[in-house]
Amino acid sequence: MDVQLIASSVLDLPSSQRVDAIVHDGTTDLTLWRPPGPDRDLLEQFGDELPRVLDRERVRHPDGLEIGELVRLHRGKLHCDFLVWVASRPPERAGVQAKAPPAEVISKAVIDVLRFVSERHVARVAFGPLGAGPDALPDVERLVLVAKAANKFYEECFAEGRPAGIEEVLICHPHGSKIRDARRDLGRTVSVVKEAPAPAPEPAPKKRRAASSTTKKASTTRRPRASAPVLTADEIGQARATAPAYDRAVRYDPGQHVIHAKFGVGRVEEVTPEGFILVLFESGETKRLLHNRP
Numbered sequence: 001m002d003v004q005l006i007a008s009s010v011l012d013l014p015s016s017q018r019v020d021a022i023v024h025d026g027t028t029d030l031t032l033w034r035p036p037g038p039d040r041d042l043l044e045q046f047g048d049e050l051p052r053v054l055d056r057e058r059v060r061h062p063d064g065l066e067i068g069e070l071v072r073l074h075r076g077k078l079h080c081d082f083l084v085w086v087a088s089r090p091p092e093r094a095g096v097q098a099k100a101p102p103a104e105v106i107s108k109a110v111i112d113v114l115r116f117v118s119e120r121h122v123a124r125v126a127f128g129p130l131g132a133g134p135d136a137l138p139d140v141e142r143l144v145l146v147a148k149a150a151n152k153f154y155e156e157c158f159a160e161g162r163p164a165g166i167e168e169v170l171i172c173h174p175h176g177s178k179i180r181d182a183r184r185d186l187g188r189t190v191s192v193v194k195e196a197p198a199p200a201p202e203p204a205p206k207k208r209r210a211a212s213s214t215t216k217k218a219s220t221t222r223r224p225r226a227s228a229p230v231l232t233a234d235e236i237g238q239a240r241a242t243a244p245a246y247d248r249a250v251r252y253d254p255g256q257h258v259i260h261a262k263f264g265v266g267r268v269e270e271v272t273p274e275g276f277i278l279v280l281f282e283s284g285e286t287k288r289l290l291h292n293r294p
Helices: 037-047 050-060 101-119 137-160 174-185 214-221 235-243
Strands: 002-007 021-027 070-073 080-087 123-125 168-173 259-260 265-269 275-279 286-288
Touching: 002 070, 002 174, 021 037, 021 101, 050 070, 070 101, 080 101, 080 235, 101 123, 101 137, 137 168, 137 174, 168 174, 214 235, 235 259, 259 275
Parallel strands: 002 168, 021 080, 021 123, 123 168
Antiparallel strands: 070 080, 259 265, 265 275, 275 286
C-alpha cells in the first residue's frame, strides 16, 4: 500500500489520478454547511443532486449518525466510483457550527474508512485534510494525521497477517506548500508505505555433499550471480502495441502483459494464494495488484 501526498484538490483530481473512492467528513445529521469551506466545495463539484442524495440518507438514518459512522453515497459528478461520508462533527445548532474534530477523531475516522473501503475491493482512495471547522487544527497537521493513520492501518493489517487490499492512499491539498510542509514533517515515516510481498513457496532445501577443496574452489569461481528479472526492450515495445490496459476486474495468469496507467508495461509473474497478482514493471519494480475483482 502506497501513501502519496498530492498537490491537488481531492475533489478535482486529474484523470491520471482517478480513484475508486473519495472521502469527505461532515456532520452527523448529513447536512451541508453553507459558508465557504469543504461542504461548499463538495456541493460545487458533486452537483445540485447532492442535497437530494443526503435527504434520502437522512430518511434511512432518522436519528442521525454517530461520530465516526460512515455512509456510502452516489458519486454525482465526482471522478470516482462512490463518495464516503464520515460523520466527524455534530450538527449546527441555532446557526452555530460545532467545533472541528480533535486529532483522535480524525485518526480513527481514517482507519475506519480504510477498513470500510478495503472490504469493498477499493484499490485507490483519496482523502483531503479531514477535520475542517471552527478551531480546526492547522492544515499541515491534519494532513500528517491522515498519513500516520493510514500507516497505522497498514501496520495493523501486517501484524494480523492479512493484506490491506488497498493499493494507494492519496492525501490531497490544493496548495503545494502545505504538501511540502507535510512531507517535511513526516520525513521517511510514511512517505511511501509498501505492501510486504506475498510469501512465495519455499524451495526444497538442497542437500549438500562433501567436496574436496579443489571442487569447492571451482564451484565458487564458476557460480553465476543471480540477477533480478527485467523486461527487455523488445518485450516492452511489443507489449505497448498489443497488451491491454490493466483492469482489476480481469483474471490474469502468469506471463500475461498489461499496461498500467501509472507504472507502464508490466508482466504478470505470479498469482498469490490471497488472490493478488505480482507484476514486474518496466522500471524493474514488482507491484502487488488486485485482479479478478468485479
